[in-house]
Amino acid sequence: MDVSFILDDLNDKQRDAVAAPLQNTLILAGAGSGKTRVLVHRIAWLMNAYEISPYSLMAVTFTNKSAKEMQSRIEQLVGVPPQGMWVGTFHGLAHRLLRAHWRDAGLKENFQIMDSDDQLRLVKRIMKAFNIDDTRWPPKQVCWFINAQKDEGRRAAHVPDSHDPFSKGMKELYFHYEEATEQGGLLDFGELLLRAHELLLGNPPLLKHYQERFKHVLVDEFQDTNSIQYAWLRILVGQEGSITAVGDDDQSIYGWRGAKIENIHNFTKHFTEVNTIRLEQNYRSTGHILKAANGLISNNEDRLGKELWTDSGSGEPISLYAGFNEQDEARFIIEIIKKWRDKGTDLKEIAILYRSNAQSRVVEECLVREQIAYRIYGGHRFYDRLEIKNALAYARLALDPNDDGAMERVINVPPRGIGERSIGTLREIARDQGFSMWKAAVTIIEQGLLPARASNAIRSFLSLIEGMSVCIQQPDLGLGDVFEQLIQEAGLIPFHEKEKGEKGEARVENLKELVSAASGFNWSSEDEEFSSPLMAFLDKAVLDAGEAQADEYQDSIQLMTLHAAKGLEFPLVFLTGVEENLFPSKMSFEEPGRIEEERRLCYVGITRAMEKLYITYAESRRLYGSESFNSPSRFISEIPTDCIEEVRLRSQVSRPVSMQRPALNRPMNSSLSSLQQPTVSINMGDKVKHPVFGEGLVINSEGQGAQTRVQVNFDDEGSKWLVLAFAKLEVL
DNA sequence: CTGGCGGTTCTTTTT
């Protein structure tokens, strides 16, 4: 069979990667080097050249979106959907495994997946039940702790003992949490992975079966794997199988949620006879942009090493703009956008990137004023919305009345006269008797434990749910109709219509959207792991974000965080708010490795740009209600100067100069910075020496003339504010 | 039981 078509249109390195022998393979794919393409083509190659059945292949990704994309691109290339191949996210595949082997995994048949919101509620519930002080152990932190443990593959019993009461409490809470989830048949995201790993580890015949089945495993974005995912892969691949991992250690930006960059660094140690291939030719960006990215990332120490190059010319230099506040920054961006738009660029080819979501507001306001369409990526996911979760909770409750989480969620939504008091009694009885809140409710009514008013309210709630459970069992009723009816009976529409503002309207819209999503859900009966379409839909709702925006196809400016931008590309990119304390975020100053991660994040941002990149920062910024003066980010000075050009839009308005413009460490070829350096001789970013405090870096300043104060971050003493006129600072 | 007021807290986010 002629398989050469698979290698057409690939460069030499890509071909090497795609046609690499059937052994452990590590593909270090730089930004814009055709990573997904290589992965997809390799799958096609394995099937056609090595004649491996799709049944023996597994491809793992992190997001549903990329799983879907991979699936459809394989189909496109090979012509037919790859029958029997497992393509999905780590969580999705683990889930599939657990549904198929729930008994072996020690689960209930109807186990449910919790999202982070459910998890938080559960933790709060537990803490109330055990009377644990939620100021000493904030529920969010408890969740974070538990998830971090699970990411590392640790159950409560594995958490090392500690003497300090805080850690002790955490561990204890983890125990309580384990008990509650076990009892309720609830699995959080981390549990899916942990459980799937334990399932294989503790069941040699089953493990052998899957090891023999999956001859080759392919993993995308390998640099983002956490410990448990890595362990799962290793055990699954075993001695006989092999793995192709594609990743870029320079784009590892999820360390804060457990991703271990070490996994990619140590790949060659843990897997045998690894064939390493580097893809360094970039097809996305201009030379200037790549040079900037290379220069920046070379400041990181722990790297496998890679240098991107292109043969498509150096393009325009990067433009750097110093806004004098965040308004000015936004105005500048819009101005440039308008120029590009008038030249004929589609709005959807322009992206505005920022470090944190809070920064989007100013830009948004500006875009609204100028009537430019925009779209914010990320934001709240469809199935995460309050009204959607409530509707889903009704379905869950109808499916299983003993689902306490669902019960708590909707028992008084819309308000039906069952308040905190009654619910408290329910909880109490449930806990004392060791049964569910539903059963507790039945008991209350039977024994008249509450005043008639509350009792009646509860009774009518119970019969409402009973009616619903009849409804969902009608075999000829479509999933869409089911939700239509549930929403109707629960009275959710009038409830939200009563809400003031546009919020209510949007919620009603979303509920309608849910109905149409449900009716469009096709449950292929080959998903034999599921006993009913409704259950499958509920699981999907938890695991799948559900594209939040409906107007996806409208031509609009793309706004997103840097994290959300990974994997995307745009002709014109604005990297905004590139200031110390913001980016790198001041939260990253504590631990040593975090700054490197911020730098990688910046690298990701720069490499999103295809033709033109603008980097902007503001000298003063209102954030969280108060004003701050940040110096330009260290990352700016780490970019080779010959890739950057400073811009000034308007003729400079004279403004009070407390200190000369804190431009770059190095002298810039900007006429302005030299013009405005009359009196003061200390720059932000300068290294200075103080007779008592020693050496440090100037990181901030305020005031002018004799009152000028500077903030210096001393190597040994931490940061201090000093009055310039008195402190005997020596510039080094 | 509900609604309103004040005090507190604030990265990044997929599953």
Add this chain to the structure above:
DNA sequence: GAACCGCCAG
């Protein structure tokens, strides 16, 4: 600056 939580009054 705003969103979220907890407390208090109706």
